[in-house]
Amino acid sequence: MPDRRDVKGLDWSLLKRLTGMLRPYGWMAAGAFSLIICAALFETAIPLVTRHAIDVDIAGGDLEGLRGTILVFLLLVAGGFVTRYFQQVLTGFIGQRIVVDLRRSLYRRVTSMQMGWFDRTPVGQIMTRLTNDVENLNQLFTGGLILIFQDILSLVLIVGVLFWMDWRLALMLLAVVPVIMLATFQFKKLVRAAFRRVRALVADVNTFLQENITGMAVVRLFRREARNREIFEQINTRLMDEHLRTIFYFAVFFPLMEVLGSVATAGVLWVGGGRVLDGVLTFGTLVAFLNYAERFFRPIRDLAEKYNILQNAMAAAERVFEILDRHPTITGGEQLLPKLKGEIVFEHVHFSYEKGIPVLKDISFRVSAGSSTALVGYTGSGKSTIASLLLRFYEPQQGRILLDGVDLRDYRLDELRRRMAIVLQDVFLFQGTLWDNICLGEDYPEERVREAARRTGLLDWVDGKAEGFHTEVSERGQSLSGGQRQLVSFARALAHNPDLLLLDEATSSVDTRSEGLIQEAIAELLKGRTSVVIAHRLSTIQQADQILVLHHGELVESGTHRELMDHEGIYHRLWMLQSRNGAAASNGKPEA
Amino acid sequence: MGRYRGRILRGALLVLVTNSLFIFGPRVLGLAIDDLGQGLQNHSLGWYIGVLLGLAVVSGVTRFGMRQQLIGTSRLVERDLRELFFERLLALSPRFFARQRTGDIMSRATQDIENVRLASGPGMMYSMDTLMLGGFGLAMMLSMSFRLSLVVLVMLPVVSVIVYRISKRIHRLTLLSQKQYGRISSHVQESAAGIRVIQAYAREEYMAGRFDGELEKYLQIQMSLIRTDAAFRPLMGALFALSQAILLWLAGTDIVAGKLQLGEYVAFSTYMSMLAWPTIAIGWVTNLLQRGDAGMRRLDEIIREPDVLGEGRAVGRQGGAITLQDLSFAYEDGPEVLSHIDLELPAGSVLGVVGETGSGKSTLLKLICRELEPQSGRVLLDGKPLAELKLDELRAEMAVVPQDAFLFSETLRNNVRFGKEHASEEDFLRSSEISRISSDIEQLADGWESAIGERGITLSGGQKQRSTIARAVLMQPRVLILDDCLSAVDNHTEEEIIGELRQYMDGRTTLIASHRLSALRGADRIIVLQEGRITESGTHEQLLEHKGLYADLYRRQELEEELSHGGDEHA
Known part of the structure; x- marks a missing residue:
């Protein structure tokens, strides 16, 4: 994330929209604000009580009065504690609820977006929106707006009391404020810039380390140990130097603040002391002044910090709203879908992912209910796109697709997709158990899942595992072999018992044992339902009721195996190759 | 760490000087007030102000030096540790890397080194600072009034223990919250990467439901964190105010009885608020030191890992059979x-x-x-x-x-x-x-x-x-x-x-x-x-x-x- 975008000026319309998010929690927010006011009043009153104790009770030798005053003092302290506590819990709660609301709607919006949006939007960016950006926004509610209000309120109250007590002393104290503000802003500016450099260097150090650990074999094989150590030393030292610079800033800033505080105290003593001698100022007031002086500087220092939070939150808000304001372009119709016969008709379908680069050109074909269709063609011929269009991942630019005689766009999207199942070339497994990955959260009876696993040849392996279906699939399914991953995705499709099956056969090689299992599983999957298969295996092609041959986005041949053989086109060429090989390697393996 | 003994000693000396200067501030203030009450018999107002400012400026300068020395040392230590760590990694055998997950090695290189650094820099500085300021402050108070000092002596350990407990709890909750945050972010990552499967099987609502579950868990953890945090500072404030109230009562009766000067009370009360920070710091620093110790032990596991790559001595370029x-x-x-x-x-x-x-x-x-x-x-x-x-x-x-x-x-x-x-x-x-x-x-x-x-x-x-x-x-x-x-x-x-x-x-x-x-x-x-x-x-x-x-x-x-x-x- 470029740093420049993180910082933004105040945008009032954005701020309005953000405060609008407080609306569902209006009463709580009002409660939090009243608690803040109470707490500020309590806390500001305490030094005044001390003043009363010194000037009236102690000076008058009235121990009875002193006891009463101390009681008031304690009540104020207790009041401050209770209001502070509830205020913080309340604001924290509001902030957290807003975060949950935001993440929920963001997540729902993101997962309903059309596939084209995902093609353009990197995963990392989506993650940043839902995590960091929302977190920054939370800062605005819990740390930003409310604390700014609180700081300003206590400043106003303290300044008010100071002027009420003695305007000359108050002015004396206020004289230090510009110096503190100036120093603070200067400090924050330097530190922010330094932290940015530190962050970049930390990232450098960690990337280097991470890469050297994962690539340790390469480092060794190419004899880079000494040189890499040298490089590491360099970036490491650069990071340290940057750190030392920030330490310098801090080492100047904090003591400087203390010195300024002492200057203020000395100032109060100087002016106030004279006035005590003149008899116009009581001791109690002087002590109260010294007390207020201490409370006075913190809010000023904090305000600079708050402004920063506000800026970050604004930039984050803008990015978050950008997603919330975007609506999915592919939505469903009203038509319900109890049971699908599975008749598919493509009518003059044109499609391109990018303008000017057509992927499908005027495709028309019909798949009758219950039949199997194989799509054959070279990489990039548009086979996979046909499956994507059927699932309405994308929308054709021209032409239409009918399913059981109804335009796809008229079906409810979730119903439509629920009646189909797709098996993708790259199997995607979620973190969780095998069971989770087969059912995907559907509440299937165990028998159904076992049956699906049995028919796809997965059951023996699953039963051999200590935890059976509850075996955890680790990080993106890495603990399973390629063949096993395939079988899991087959079982997933079979368990959903779709009316229409879309299968993108995997091309990547798996070991021979799995290969055989996969062949059998595919036959089992296709049995008795409408299917469209993007075929890479000749066995699947041969058995299809209909074969469609795609070439550069056009449907060039279609028909049964017999018809296509007579046609002597691309398919015929492929087939001749197969029979020649079949003869050469005829070890009782008819499929290749 | 031994190579930085000089720096650390200089730092410790500066801590000593800083605190011994700093500690006279409130005393001078108190004397000034009492002198005011008697019409400035001892010194002029300007004298008091000059001393106050002088003390402030000199201790400001030494405080600057102490931060530079001690916190700076921790960054040097950090660099050395990281370098040593990397050097050891380079020597380890492939078996080690097959065994150890990258994430685990990385967490040692980042989190554990940071913990050691925090202990060796801020941890060391604040513990020296705390001990000296606490010690001097107490000595000053005792020299003024034993009776009043009792308030502090009772309050100090109570507050320290509370801080220690609460900051331990906050640390534990923070780790939990980080873990849950990680789960949220990996759920999002997975959803975006597996969007085809989710949409194809129309599982958006199911995934959203699971996501809600993770969010709800995160909310729970965050709320306990917020509640603990919300109690922490006001509680500290309340405890200090309570001791101020007790002080006010005791001092008030003493002053009325003529046993105590008003200025002494002011000085005492200032010392008390000065001690507030070290008292809180003791609990906090103890945690820092413990975490640093645990971090060092985890680092040692890698630094002392015996499974290194061996080699022979034979040399010579030949054919390549x-x-x-x-x-x-x-x-x-x-x-x-x-x-x-x-x-x-x-x-x-x-x-x-x-x-x-x-x-x-x-x-x-x-x-x-x-x-x-x-x-x-x-x-x-x-x-x-x-x-x-x-x-x-x-x-x-x-x-x-x-x-x-x-x-x-x-x-x-x-x-x-x-x-x-x-x-x-x-x-x-x-x-x-x-x-x-x-x-x-x-x-x-x-x-x-x-x-x-x-x-x-x-x-x-x-x-x-x-x-x-x-x-x-x-x-x-x-x-x-x-x-x-x-x-x-x-x-x-x-x-x-x-x-x-x-x-x-x-x-x-x-x-x-x-x-x-x-x-x-x-x-x-x-x-x-x-x-x-x-x-x-x-x-x-x-x-x-x-x-x-x-x-x-x-x-x-x-x-x-x-x-x-x-x-x-x-x-």
Whole structure:
């Protein structure tokens, strides 16, 4: 994330929209604000009580009065504690609820977006929106707006009391404020810039380390140990130097603040002391002044910090709203879908992912209910796109697709997709158990899942595992072999018992044992339902009721195996190759 | 840490000076007030103010020095630790890396080093500061009034224990919250990466429901954190106010009775608020030191890890003949991946290695370049066992192109020059010519200087593989090992590269493992591995004759290539 975008000026319309998010929690927010006011009043009153104790009770030798005053003092302290506590819990709660609301709607919006949006939007960016950006926004509610209000309120109250007590002393104290503000802003500016450099260097150090650990074999094989150590030393030292610079800033800033505080105290003593001698100022007031002086500087220092939070939150808000304001372009119709016969008709379908680069050109074909269709063609011929269009991942630019005689766009999207199942070339497994990955959260009876696993040849392996279906699939399914991953995705499709099956056969090689299992599983999957298969295996092609041959986005041949053989086109060429090989390697393996 | 003893001593001295100066401030203030009450009999107002300011300025300067010295030291320590850590990593054996997850090593390098740093810098500084300020403050108070000091003596330990407990709880909750945050972010990551499956099965609501569950858990943790935090500071404030109230009562009665001056009360009350910070700090610092200690122990596990890479002393460049004698290998606790492999490879010959996924091809090649070490049997280079060779010499003789084309976040040029930084421009260009990467470079805006990786460009799989081939070729090794490194390169280019390599490899021993058998046709000898054993061996023609697995695979591939790639010829 470029740093420049993180910082933004105040945008009032954005701020309005953000405060609008407080609306569902209006009463709580009002409660939090009243608690803040109470707490500020309590806390500001305490030094005044001390003043009363010194000037009236102690000076008058009235121990009875002193006891009463101390009681008031304690009540104020207790009041401050209770209001502070509830205020913080309340604001924290509001902030957290807003975060949950935001993440929920963001997540729902993101997962309903059309596939084209995902093609353009990197995963990392989506993650940043839902995590960091929302977190920054939370800062605005819990740390930003409310604390700014609180700081300003206590400043106003303290300044008010100071002027009420003695305007000359108050002015004396206020004289230090510009110096503190100036120093603070200067400090924050330097530190922010330094932290940015530190962050970049930390990232450098960690990337280097991470890469050297994962690539340790390469480092060794190419004899880079000494040189890499040298490089590491360099970036490491650069990071340290940057750190030392920030330490310098801090080492100047904090003591400087203390010195300024002492200057203020000395100032109060100087002016106030004279006035005590003149008899116009009581001791109690002087002590109260010294007390207020201490409370006075913190809010000023904090305000600079708050402004920063506000800026970050604004930039984050803008990015978050950008997603919330975007609506999915592919939505469903009203038509319900109890049971699908599975008749598919493509009518003059044109499609391109990018303008000017057509992927499908005027495709028309019909798949009758219950039949199997194989799509054959070279990489990039548009086979996979046909499956994507059927699932309405994308929308054709021209032409239409009918399913059981109804335009796809008229079906409810979730119903439509629920009646189909797709098996993708790259199997995607979620973190969780095998069971989770087969059912995907559907509440299937165990028998159904076992049956699906049995028919796809997965059951023996699953039963051999200590935890059976509850075996955890680790990080993106890495603990399973390629063949096993395939079988899991087959079982997933079979368990959903779709009316229409879309299968993108995997091309990547798996070991021979799995290969055989996969062949059998595919036959089992296709049995008795409408299917469209993007075929890479000749066995699947041969058995299809209909074969469609795609070439550069056009449907060039279609028909049964017999018809296509007579046609002597691309398919015929492929087939001749197969029979020649079949003869050469005829070890009782008819499929290749 | 010993090397910074000087810095630490200087720092400690400065802490001492700072606090002893700082401690007189309130006393002077109190004296000033009392003097005021008596009409300034002792000194003028200006004198008091001058002393106050003087103390403030001098202690400000020493405080600056103390931060510079002590916190600065911790950054030096951090750098040294990180360097030592990296140095040790470089020495550890591949077994170690197979055992340890990268994430775990990284968390030691980041989190644990940070914990040690926090303990050795801020932890040390604040504990010195706290002890001295606390000690001086108490001494001052005791010197003024024992009765009043009792308030502080009672309050101090109570507050410290509370802080210790609460900050421990906050730390624990923070870790929990970080973990849950990680789950949220990996759920999002997974949803975005697996969006096709989610949408195809219409599982958006289910996934959203699971997401809500994670959010709810996060909310719970955050709320306990917020509640603890919300109680913490007001509670501290209340406790200090309570002690101030008690002080006010005791002092008030004393003043009324004439036993105490008003100024003394003011000084006392100022000392009390001055002690507030050290009291809180004790609890906090204790936690810091504990975490630092735990971090150091975790770091030590790696720094003292005994499983380092061994090497022999033998040197000398020779022909590059390779002999495998009764070689067997199994990964930790796994079944045997290779069993009893014998092979004789004359210098300068080309060996093709064929086998299905999991047959042991990569393992065999990794044993030959000593990336792995065999459980039994041995590998000889020109008649000398690998373990007896100096590692540096061995690696100078061999160049490997590994299966996963691993590149570093560097410029492309530096990646290719990785093994030979000072190669001549001529050699450099030649190697990129052989690997057919040079034509791609012209299309990149920054050419050879293009940065790769997160903050740079993303190369295609084929481009990465060709870059790694260039990297190995530039080494001009005597033995070249190619581990299935052309899988993402298209057929035509693959053939070109193989052609180029054939010339280049003339006179060098070459081992090629490949899924694509067409790449191996010209090899002097091809071996077929099945379940860790050599089952077929011979030239391409001999193996076709043999009609075994090789012939079978070869036919099938011809066909599949026709099916999925042949279209290029029609275009």
